[in-house]
Amino acid sequence: MSRTLALTVAAIAVAGVVAPTAYAAPSTPPQPTGERQAAFRAAAAEFGVPEPVLLGVSYLESRWDANGGAPSTAAGYGPMHLTDVRAANPGGHHHDGTEDARGDAARPALLPEPGDLDTDSPALRTVDLAASLTGIDPATLRSDPVANVRGGAALLAAHQRDLGGPTGDPARWYGAVARYSGATEAGAASAFADEVFSVLATGADRTTDDGQRVRLAATPLTPDRSVLNRMGLAPAGGSRVECPRSLGCESIPAPYEEFGGDYGNHDLADRPTSQKVDHIVIHDTEATWDTTLRLVRDPTYVSWHYSLRSADGHIAQHVPTKDVAWHAGNWYVNAKSIGLEHEGFAAQGTWYTEAMYRTSAKLVRYLAEKYRIPLDRQHVIGHDNVPGTVPGTVAGMHWDPGPYFDWSHYFDLLGAPFRPAGRGSGVVTVKPDFAANKPAFTGCTEAGTPCAPRGSSSVVLRSAPSDTAPLLNDVALRPDGSPATLGVSDIGSRVDAGQQYAVADRRGDWTAIWYLGQKGWFHSRDAIPGRAATVSAKPGRTAVPVYGRAYPEASAYPAGIPAQAVTPLQYSLPAGQRYAVGLTTPSEYYWATTFDPATHTVVRGERYVQIQFGHRVAYVRAADVVIS
Structure with missing residues (x-):
């Protein structure tokens, strides 16, 4: 117990409970x-x-x-x-995955262990x-x-x-x-x-x-x-912070140091001059605040740009936003994003405080304005929306901030609420009633055990317009073709508030969307009309490859920089299906494998389109699709 709290307890023990005071409430209408x-x-x-x-x-x-x-x-x-x-009894999902935080095949995988949680804080x-x-x-x-x-x-x-x-x-x-x-x-x-x-x-x-x-x-x-x-x-813990002044942010720098032939825990860059920042990625820490700060100050560990404390929403900045932190498990996304870690444990089915929602929204608004990032779910994404880089990494990707993060409330605070667009576009925006939407997830405490019923941003997709129909299959997670489950970490047949999808069919009170090459059905009450461009396979193509990163073609690389593999994921975009467009972009690869940034180079090539393909985003070559 802290000295302040101990003195407080002693004072109350001596003086007794604080006596009521004569506070006169303002004149107001009758309250509930x-x-x-x-x-x-x-x-x-x-x-x-x-x-x-x-x-x-x-x-x-x-x-x-x-x-x-x-x-x-x-x-x-x-x-x-x-x-x-x-x-x-906090515990989480990060140890369940095999995600390499750097996500760059040009360097050895980085899979550090977080160690024990620090739970001694009186707070x-x-x-x-x-x-x-x-x-x-x-x-x-x-x-x-x-x-x-x-x-x-x-x-x-x-x-x-x-x-x-x-x-x-x-x-x-x-x-x-x-x-x-x-x-x-x-x-x-x-x-x-x-x-x-x-x-x-x-x-x-x-x-x-x-x-x-x-x-x-x-x-x-x-x-x-x-x-x-x-x-x-x-x-205050330092003045070198990129943050609205009213938030009282502090600087707790992540170390940029060499060790044992490697270096950590981020890469120097010059964004947005070197590369455009396209995304803000929302994470949870799977650790207490004190543990989080200990980890980010370890040069052999991973990094992120900001941490946000749950109880009061306090913010610490660790990596300048111009530099590339190692947080998303996908080097392409890392190089083009800013990572925000929110103190929390997604697997526990825990809730996020209003204090943290509010300071996070203020920080994101500030960063979005600074880097001209649109405030929508194509650009402000969860770690669970980041795709695996190649087929072998898809199953091990993390899934925070989890189904209990209130995306609709968050975007209300951002000043960018999810609102109905004009009908007729053939696109819907997912928007369940958070408080009333309580999917029957399992595994919040231990595998197979039902989670306590809780409001959720997530909507589960069925293979037919029926509450008893099987869920969809995610071939990357279940190559045998078996359906997804209601496990809290299983995102193979799930959409979240704010995400946009092309309508595939309607039947009664049910709507179907195109999802991972399949029709996914959900109750129409859980979506509103949306507006977005869509892509489909070019005429004459039976299917289009889908990628987890938008890397340049081999001919785009200058001498001395090895061409990175352009490897499709297990999925494909079949002819006749449409998927909502998030953004179009030149393909890019940030070559950064040395401690001295003088050798770092950005390689650019043909254009790609980011699409909402499943729960996670994905990329297709612009040359393979038609945008409408």
């Missing part, structure tokens, strides 16, 4: 009176926390959801995100302090939303007392809110508190994942930020 709303009101009165402050903190952590008692990506439980890393065990303050056992605090709200209120009150005592003025709770984030850095703590007070200013009104209507009336305030100066927080 459901159990969740009543729990906030009662806990605020019991512990002397202004009700808007309690509601605002909870909104930024969980949007008031209970999440079925499942932990967040940072081991946080319930509406107040009380953390208990021991109960969450990952706040349920213990809440139990000390309330007398409620940790299991109840984790599972009972009403108890959880009481525990969060007690924590806030304890922080306020430690910083100068109770007050009825919510503007003077800025420091307690900042401390609730668990941040030890001044920039991170203030960014979290600022976002909470931003929520207070605008208000919020929504129905939670378990059907509870909760409302926070708009409460504009000018918070007292002076308390930050006496909280003993660490200064």
Whole structure:
């Protein structure tokens, strides 16, 4: 336990529970009176926390959801995100794959082991302090939303007392809110508190994942930020960050060092002068925050550009965006993307905090503007959308951030919501109702065991318009032709919110799309009309090869640079089928195999088209297809 938390517990033990204060709520219309709303009101009165402050903190952590008692990506439980890393028992998918993070056949495969998780941070065990303050056992605090709200209120009150005592003025709770984030850095703590007070200013009104209507009336305030100066927080971790100033990002550089005849853990470049940045790739870390930072500072490990902390959305930058990080398992994509790792464990069926969604969206908006990257799902992709490079690497590719990442909410925050386009284009945009869409996945805790029902961005495809029809076959994952499964890591017959596909057929309340050379059926309610160009095989072609990278033809390589193999994947695009276009681009290969970047070269050749071929994107030669 940290010294600050220990002192807080001692102070509460001596002084007793914080007394209620005479806070007068602003005049507002009648608020909802459901159990969740009543729990906030009662806990605020019991512990002397202004009700808007309690509601605002909870909104930024969980949007008031209970999440079925499942932990967040940072081991946080319930509406107040009380953390208990021991109960969450994190574990993940990365060790299940064989992905080479570099994904460059010109260099030896890089398959480092992440090692043990660091779970000692007090920020990952706040349920213990809440139990000390309330007398409620940790299991109840984790599972009972009403108890959880009481525990969060007690924590806030304890922080306020430690910083100068109770007050009825919510503007003077800025420091307690900042401390609730668990941040030890001044920039991170203030960014979290600022976002909470931003929520207070605008208000919020929504129905939670378990059907509870909760409302926070708009409460504009000018918070007292002076308390930050006496909280003993660490200064910002460096000024060399590419990040909106309001986010309080810090610099924790990844090392560019030589070792044992190799070097790591990224490559120097000069993007966008050398190459256009086409993608922002969304990952989860499969590690705690402390473990993540330890790994990225290891020159023998892999790298990514940014890490985002779950509890408060804090951001650390590791690699300049002009340079190439080793994060996506596909060298072509690495060379043309920026990688964002979000603290989390996809395989656990965990949820992502609102704080992290918001800071991530602000960072992506900033990067998209800087590099002129369109805000759509063809350019802002998940690691699970990155294709294998050659047939032998497809099955081992990672699948984060997983089916429980709320892509629709994320794009709402990006200011680029998924909206219906005009009918008649023959393209649909996948858009299920996240809260109501609960596929029966298995394997979140152990293989074959049903996952707890949870809202999801993923829609499962069937081989016929029936809920009992088999799933599709992904020949790269199952060469024997057997159908995909509902395993949480099996993306062989699955689409996600925001992805666009060409319509193949319609029957009653069902829609079929072209997917991996097959018709995939789903309920029409889970999509909206979309608009995108499509490709089909050129007349006279029975099928077109599909690639996992857009590499130049052999004749494009200058002397001294070995031509890289242009190897089709196991799939093909048959005549008569159409696939949505993501972008068109010259083929490119970034030759970067030496520590001295003076020899690095970008080779360009014929044009390729990126298409939405399955769950992952793929590439076809422009010369092989017709774009309509």
